Amino acid sequence: MLSFVHVVPRAAHVLPSKESLDFPGERRLRQRVEFNAVMVGKGLPNKCFVIYxxxxxxxxxxxxxxxxxxxxxxxxxxxxxxxxxxEAFRQLFPVECALDVVVRVRRPVRREAVAECRESLTQLFQAVQA
Structure with a gap:
């Protein structure tokens, strides 16, 4: 006699809910005209990124x-x-802030240096909000 056992994938228990990772389309700049309008001024640079x-x-x-x-x-x-x-933008920028932000990456983000890059992004995002 064969019996079937329902196996739940392990990843289903580890992944956070979809709601917490949502980044909807209305919070994204998509068209070249929108990017160009934001990038007219001088950006705020650091060693990894430039923010307009x-x-x-x-x-x-x-x-x-x-x-x-x-x-x-x-x-x-x-x-x-x-x-x-x-992910940094989603966590650090409130939805109601009413700013268009363009982040230009200046150098590659390596897997080993993600924490360092995230820290530099945090500093830039706080400077932009002030």
Missing amino acids: QRANEVGVSRLGIVASKRVMPTAVARNLAKRTVR
Whole structure:
């Protein structure tokens, strides 16, 4: 006699809920015109990133990320940089801030240095909000 056992994948118990990781489309800059409007002024640089900001009329804070192939040749490095920036923005920027922010990555984000890059992003985001 065969009996079937329902096995729950281990990852299902470890992953946080979908709600906490949500970054909806209305909080993203998508079009070139929006990026260009924000990047007109002088940016706030540090060794890893440059942040440009501009007030918006939408009423929510929005993020745009520039991670060029010239700076980071591999897609893995670009995706890690974008995930790091997006997560820091989601945690540190309130939705009702009403700023458009563009983050340009200046150097590759290595897996070993994610904490250091996140700290530099935290400092830049706090300077932008002040």
